[in-house]
Amino acid sequence: MNTTTATAPGYTLGQLVLYMLRLGTFGFGGPVALVGYMHRDLVEQRPWLSEDDYREGLALAQMMPGPLAAQLGIYLGHVHYHIIGATLAGIAFVLPSFLMVVALGWAYAHFGGLSWMQAVFYGVGAAVVGIIAMSAYKLTTKTVGKNRLLWAIYLTLAIVTVLTESEIAWLFIAGGLINWLVVAPPKWLSKSGLNAVATAQVPVASGVLSGFDWPLLAQIGLFFTKAGAFVFGSGLAIVPFLYGGVVTEHHWLNDKQFVDAVAVAMITPGPVVITVGFIGYLVAGFAGACVAALGTFLPCYLFTVLPAPYFKKYGKLPAVKAFVDGITAAAVGAITGSVIVIARRSIVDWPTILLALATVLLLWRFKKLQEPIIVIAAALIGLAVYPLIHTHGF
Incomplete structure (x- = not known):
């Protein structure tokens, strides 16, 4: 099936969009599970795409900043239907979970003071840590493996994150x-070009909507665009x-x-990064949710669509790989x-x-246990335990 790209596709754009909508609605299990579903459904069962198409998309998604599953979906849309395919596939994949977290944001904003909701997040917050x-x-x-240089980068970022309780984006770069300079010396610099791409994403999502709190929306757009440009390795x-x-x-x-926002991302399908929609809603309502989501996903979209035509040629350069390895180690440290x-x-x-220890032990013992099951169980435990501990309520 390696000639798929060169011949007419065996599926319509509408079929692909419907598939992505369905995956975004029912795709639980995190990024690794989601990319596995795409391989099973689009390469093995249908087959709409070739193994080579899939592997190249996965390699690009792992290399560039951005949520893994969303970027792979965007790339697979690009294979046969180019910019329009990438755009519609990406929107279809993200939209269902975005609508879910906005609805949860509305419920949280209106009922967050109720003791039952506090009880749910009491349990879920602990499970999320695990x-x-x-x-x-x-x-x-x-x-990181056994690479000493990557360990040094990893530990530095872990310590800085604990001490400052914040993320210092330039340390990722x-x-x-550092890893590029050590592993693949400067002669490769002119060919990699990745450094310029990684730092070029400045605010593009601010002021998308009119008639709202413009300064706040601009702030949200700037911050979440910056955040979206540095999500390496995993949505987490x-x-x-x-x-x-x-x-x-x-x-x-x-x-x-904030912990509740992360918990919401864990109990909804689709990419973990969609928690930005929930956060945006709490900060500035529906407009805030839209700007936060657009700001976060626009860099990941551009990082997929812009290099896609050139990836076959340059993706395996030692300089590119070394640079990405260093950034990934930094991200995992954070x-x-x-x-x-x-x-x-x-x-x-x-x-x-x-609860946190039980979550770790369960995930360790049962490799295929899906995280939403743990989160739901933790919510039920929270409902039972929280009233006993906090007898006075709120």
Whole structure:
């Protein structure tokens, strides 16, 4: 099937968009599961795309900043239907979960003061710490391995994240540059061009909507566009970055609201990064949700569409790979540091300690256990335990 790209596609654009809508609506299990579903459905079962098409898309998605599954979906739309295919496939994949988190944001804003909702997030917040801890462990073993330089970059970012409780974006780029200079010397610099791409994404989503709080929407657009440009390795990489900006710098949300926002991303299908829609809604209503989502996903869209035609030629250059390895190690270090930062807020008593530990043990023991199941169980435990501990309520 390797000639698929050169011949007429065996499917319509409408069929692909419907598939992406369905995957975005029912695709639980995180980025690794989602990219697995795409391979099974689009390469093995249908087959609409060739193995080569899929592998190239996956390699590009792993290399560029942005949520893995969303970028792969955008690339697969680009294979036969180019810009229009990439655009519609990306929107179809992200839209269902965006609408879900906006609805949850509305419910949270209107009913967040109710004790039952606090009880749910009491349990879920602790489980989220366990989920992120296991993700950090898996990413560390997979991306850092035994490479001493990558370990140094990783540990530096982990320590900085814990100490500052925020994300320092330029350290990501520094990690990539250091690894590039050591692994693939400067003669490759002129060919890689990735450094310029990674730093070129400046605010593009501000002021999309008129008639609202323009200064706030512009701030949201700027911040989330910057965040979207540095989500390397996994959707969870955005968590420490968002915490630094949303809680520490801008004070848009408090600690508890932020952890709840991450929890919402865990219990909805689609990309984890969609939590930005929930955060945007809490900050500035529906307009805030739209601007936050657009700001986050626009860089990932551009990082996929712009290099797609050239990726076959330049994707395997040693300089490009070394740069990406360094940035990925930095991102995973930041995720690991964020586990400690978020745990300080969510782990507040013995039940939450036990919940977080139980989550880690379950994910360790049962490799195929889906995270939404744990989150739902934690919510039920929270409903049962929270009233017993907080007898006075709120």
